[in-house]
Amino acid sequence: MESSKKIVILGHFGVGKSSIIRKFVDNVFSTDYKVTIGVHILKKTVQIPNRKSISLIIWDLEGTDNLELINKTYLLGTHSFIYVYDVTRPLTFNTISEDLEILKTTYPSSLIKIVGNKVDLLSNSEKKSHQILFKVETYLSSAKTGENIEFLFQDIAQELDN
Amino acid sequence: MEGIVRKFKSKFTGVEEESLILHELAKTEIIEIFIIEKNSGLLKANFSKSDTIDKEVLSAMLTAIKSFVEQAFNTGEEQLESIEYGLYHIHIQNFKSFYIAVILHGVYDSTYKSKLKSKLLVFVGKNISNTSNSNLNIKLAEAFNNGII
Numbered sequence: 001m002e003s004s005k006k007i008v009i010l011g012h013f014g015v016g017k018s019s020i021i022r023k024f025v026d027n028v029f030s031t032d033y034k035v036t037i038g039v040h041i042l043k044k045t046v047q048i049p050n051r052k053s054i055s056l057i058i059w060d061l062e063g064t065d066n067l068e069l070i071n072k073t074y075l076l077g078t079h080s081f082i083y084v085y086d087v088t089r090p091l092t093f094n095t096i097s098e099d100l101e102i103l104k105t106t107y108p109s110s111l112i113k114i115v116g117n118k119v120d121l122l123s124n125s126e127k128k129s130h131q132i133l134f135k136v137e138t139y140l141s142s143a144k145t146g147e148n149i150e151f152l153f154q155d156i157a158q159e160l161d162n
Numbered sequence: 163m164e165g166i167v168r169k170f171k172s173k174f175t176g177v178e179e180e181s182l183i184l185h186e187l188a189k190t191e192i193i194e195i196f197i198i199e200k201n202s203g204l205l206k207a208n209f210s211k212s213d214t215i216d217k218e219v220l221s222a223m224l225t226a227i228k229s230f231v232e233q234a235f236n237t238g239e240e241q242l243e244s245i246e247y248g249l250y251h252i253h254i255q256n257f258k259s260f261y262i263a264v265i266l267h268g269v270y271d272s273t274y275k276s277k278l279k280s281k282l283l284v285f286v287g288k289n290i291s292n293t294s295n296s297n298l299n300i301k302l303a304e305a306f307n308n309g310i311i
Binding site: 004005006038039041042043055057059071072073074076077078079 | 199218230
């Protein structure tokens with residue numbers, strides 16, 4: 001039995017949203033930075049433990065530093081949001097609580113996951129202090145090494161199935 | 163035989179024989195039908211004569227394009243009703259929580275459009291409210307094969 005879920009990935013410019021998706025869908029990483037314009041849509045089917053498959057239809061939105069500027073119709077009917085920031089650029093996570101509040105208020109039934117990307121650029125001690133800084137549950141990932149990418153989407157698929 | 167029929171048709175209707183030939187050559191053919199959830203862009207059902215691109219990604223892309231156009235031009239209640247590319251047309255018919263996209267090639271004039279609209283309305287009235295998503299694919303194929311759509 002297969003069901004489909006809409007996943008929307010958003011966050012500031014250059015935080016690695018498209019790289020995370022490319023790593024997850026095609027297992028590819030490239031340092032060439034190509035700006036996403038509008039929206040890019042990809043799909044991957046994941047298997048969850050009860051032998052069910054879930055098709056994740058992933059909407060990769062162009063980067064923005066203001067969630068209010070996103071075309072609202074792109075966000076409608078979303079089962080899970082993935083909010084990505086860059087662990088090395090505070091500018092990309094300074095407004096995280098306000099942004100999450102907007103998402104929680106506007107889309108109360110959607111699952112929200114927070115991802116701190118480019119964790120491969122942090123030392124172990126920096127990684128620890130970063131985890132302390134963020135009290136909310138955050139996935140520290142790296143599109144480059146693949147750290148926590150598969151895990152993130154598996155978690156989402158399972159939670160959406162419950 | 164076809165030529166004789168065409169000559170008669172031309173004589174009785176007053177339409178030039180060349181125009182009738184062109185019309186026959188450009189006969190409308192439905193390639194694919196998609197029933198798509200409006201908000202999420204998720205595919206509810208699909209009927210297709212070919213098996214090419216991923217239907218779920220196509221449904222999401224169509225929804226994104228539709229959303230972009232409707233938002234960009236701030237059309238209020240107006241909704242995108244068709245897309246044209248080369249000899250192909252995408253007929254879009256909007257309902258409350260979903261829309262139907264019919265991909266076709268050939269003549270897509272107001273007469274055809276109006277007939278197609280009515281057929282889709284009948285199909286929706288008969289099938290959508292009381293059919294689960296899994297049966298909807300079968301209903302769609304049946305409707306196509308029986309000439310209902």
